[in-house]
Amino acid sequence: MLSLSRGCRARRRHRPCPLLLLSALLWAPALVAFNLDEEKLTVYSGPPGSYFGYSVDFYIPDPSTVSVLVGAPKANTTQPDIVEGGAVYYCAWPATRCRQIPFDNTNNRKIKVNGTREPIEFKTNQWFGATVKAHKEKVVACAPLYHWRTLKDSPEKDPVGTCYVAIQNFSAYAEYSPCRNSNADPEGQGFCQAGFSLDFYKNGDLIVGGPGSFYWQGQVITASIVDIIANYSFKDILRKLAREKQTGVAPPSYDDNYMGKLISMSVSNMFYVLSVVFYFQMASYFGYTVAVSDVNNDGLDDILVGAPLFMEREFESKPKEVGQVYLYLQESAFLFQDAQILTGTEVFGRFGSAITHLGDLNQDGYNDIAIGAPFAGEDRRGKVLIYNGYSNGLNTNPSQVLNGAWASQSMPSGFGFTLRGDSDVDKNDYPDLIVGAFGAGKAVVYRARPVVTVTAQLILNPMIVNPDNKTCLLPGSQLLVACFTVRVCADFEGQSISDGIVLKSELQLDSLKQKGAVKRILFFDYHQSHHYFSIVIERQKQLHCQDFLVYLRVTILAYN
Numbered sequence: 001m002l003s004l005s006r007g008c009r010a011r012r013r014h015r016p017c018p019l020l021l022l023s024a025l026l027w028a029p030a031l032v033a034f035n036l037d038e039e040k041l042t043v044y045s046g047p048p049g050s051y052f053g054y055s056v057d058f059y060i061p062d063p064s065t066v067s068v069l070v071g072a073p074k075a076n077t078t079q080p081d082i083v084e085g086g087a088v089y090y091c092a093w094p095a096t097r098c099r100q101i102p103f104d105n106t107n108n109r110k111i112k113v114n115g116t117r118e119p120i121e122f123k124t125n126q127w128f129g130a131t132v133k134a135h136k137e138k139v140v141a142c143a144p145l146y147h148w149r150t151l152k153d154s155p156e157k158d159p160v161g162t163c164y165v166a167i168q169n170f171s172a173y174a175e176y177s178p179c180r181n182s183n184a185d186p187e188g189q190g191f192c193q194a195g196f197s198l199d200f201y202k203n204g205d206l207i208v209g210g211p212g213s214f215y216w217q218g219q220v221i222t223a224s225i226v227d228i229i230a231n232y233s234f235k236d237i238l239r240k241l242a243r244e245k246q247t248g249v250a251p252p253s254y255d256d257n258y259m260g261k262l263i264s265m266s267v268s269n270m271f272y273v274l275s276v277v278f279y280f281q282m283a284s285y286f287g288y289t290v291a292v293s294d295v296n297n298d299g300l301d302d303i304l305v306g307a308p309l310f311m312e313r314e315f316e317s318k319p320k321e322v323g324q325v326y327l328y329l330q331e332s333a334f335l336f337q338d339a340q341i342l343t344g345t346e347v348f349g350r351f352g353s354a355i356t357h358l359g360d361l362n363q364d365g366y367n368d369i370a371i372g373a374p375f376a377g378e379d380r381r382g383k384v385l386i387y388n389g390y391s392n393g394l395n396t397n398p399s400q401v402l403n404g405a406w407a408s409q410s411m412p413s414g415f416g417f418t419l420r421g422d423s424d425v426d427k428n429d430y431p432d433l434i435v436g437a438f439g440a441g442k443a444v445v446y447r448a449r450p451v452v453t454v455t456a457q458l459i460l461n462p463m464i465v466n467p468d469n470k471t472c473l474l475p476g477s478q479l480l481v482a483c484f485t486v487r488v489c490a491d492f493e494g495q496s497i498s499d500g501i502v503l504k505s506e507l508q509l510d511s512l513k514q515k516g517a518v519k520r521i522l523f524f525d526y527h528q529s530h531h532y533f534s535i536v537i538e539r540q541k542q543l544h545c546q547d548f549l550v551y552l553r554v555t556i557l558a559y560n
């Protein structure tokens, strides 16, 4: 970012000022608005085919330690007789090695039916690690396709879903399966798929989304982690929590209306999402992703909703599936403006499959957003687009586009299908971003580079130049010329930047004269109209200035 203010304050009616069209170009290291570093990446890899990178989160148990959690819902584990039960990996940063977190080492539990022992649950292909979320030292991960046999005589298998909780730096674990009950059925909670979505309230209470309950109306369940851990018993398979809250059944007209998806994407402290009614193209998968962030810095949270299958229709042409993201700015409590729309640029790119708030990536006072388009780009490598907030919403042009590095093999790499931002892994006060690419079995940490804002000024001394005031003797000649001083001043600011920076600068005199035309102002020491130099600015000495003596070329002065 470079803001440049000129200091030519000479008054208009004086002839000399138009002569003094100076310009300075300044470069500073890392002088970029799009500030995620695309070279110094941390790439974590999981077992092939494990879908490592399907879910990701930062794990920050205390302010001094940050690591990365990566879900691999098709990973094999140490669980006996379970195939591809799924796992969550703990990946220290900046190391690139990950290890499975032992949330559950057990086989399927069994009961005696008519004298024979039968499994009462089915962990094979349960997709554990499809979701993972951390809140301080608490971590929750879920297996939405965990099946439960029920205790009924007729053996049924229902995808009730289950979650596991870890606390105190993974020293205690407990299972939490809120939809598992003795009477599982589609009309009840049998198809709940608890843990399909997952979040924490700011106070650390857990929110579990179950999109399949009540014939796909979906439901939201909240519970306290302390309660989940208290009284936990591996044997007490149908334990009920005292203070758990579950949303109930709505009238049948709400069945199967895809609202379940939106409801299940609950967001911390943001239950008013439910009160905003969105009816758009039915097949656009509207509400596939929801994110919350105050992008225009007015103190009110704004809502972003992704519709990755949105079809753009232009007159007479075939509809193109490009995907859209809708930004609803909150005007006052619960009142939202009409959506600002961001549209994907690539057909079948699935723009809007993932949306994450980044915090203020470039430290300009406005929160920024990342949007995934996992099928976009060359060879469907996937893209992540960074949008910067400003006073009226989001800039519609991305400030940066991250490109996936893995071409699709048997399946697309899915780079950008999963995103998580707004945490600082390297403690440079700039928030960083994790991008998951489950098709390639990768999770990538992008770190934000510091942003330097440079302010430069040109000051003329004297401010008004009289061409007839010839006081300087040109070296090596007998010529007296009119001369004056150009002062270039620069200072810089930015969070967590080094104590000094070097600005590579170019000063052009009489710059509005066309290329090739004779310049009327030259540097006294160089007899040139331009000069390259470096300005070294130290943090303590904020404003740094450098003076150059320049003169008016004699022959040209007769030009009018």
Ligand SMILES: *[C@@H]1O[C@H](CO)[C@@H](O)[C@H](O)[C@H]1NC(C)=O
Pocket: 047, 048, 049, 050, 074, 075, 076, 083, 084
């Ligand atoms: C898990 O193990 C099974 C059987 O051992 C194997 O067929 C499968 O490919 C493995 N899956 C992964 C993701 O490693």
Ligand SMILES: *[C@@H]1O[C@H](CO)[C@@H](O)[C@H](O)[C@H]1NC(C)=O
Pocket: 113, 114, 152, 153, 154, 155
């Ligand atoms: C148990 O056996 C009884 C009688 O043989 C039969 O009716 C019932 O269906 C069996 N239950 C299960 C769960 O197999």
Ligand SMILES: *[C@@H]1O[C@H](CO)[C@@H](O)[C@H](O)[C@H]1NC(C)=O
Pocket: 061, 062, 169
């Ligand atoms: C958490 O456990 C890891 C090893 O599993 C250890 O390296 C780390 O120091 C522990 N952190 C705390 C805060 O106890």
Ligand SMILES: *[C@@H]1O[C@H](CO)[C@@H](O)[C@H](O)[C@H]1NC(C)=O
Pocket: 226, 227, 228, 230, 231, 240, 241, 242, 243
């Ligand atoms: C734990 O067990 C006690 C005694 O059975 C019960 O009163 C309490 O409600 C249980 N706590 C939770 C969180 O369910």
Ligand SMILES: *[C@@H]1O[C@H](CO)[C@@H](O)[C@H](O)[C@H]1NC(C)=O
Pocket: 461, 462, 466, 469, 470, 471, 483, 484, 485
């Ligand atoms: C003449 O030029 C010199 C050198 O730039 C400057 O110091 C002086 O103030 C000028 N005098 C007038 C009358 O403009």
Ligand SMILES: [Ca+2]
Pocket: 293, 294, 295, 296, 297, 298, 299, 300, 301, 302, 329, 330
């Ligand atoms: Ca706002």
Ligand SMILES: [Ca+2]
Pocket: 359, 360, 361, 362, 363, 364, 365, 366, 367, 368, 388, 389
């Ligand atoms: Ca910003």
Ligand SMILES: [Ca+2]
Pocket: 423, 424, 425, 426, 427, 428, 429, 430, 431, 432, 447, 448
């Ligand atoms: Ca950082």
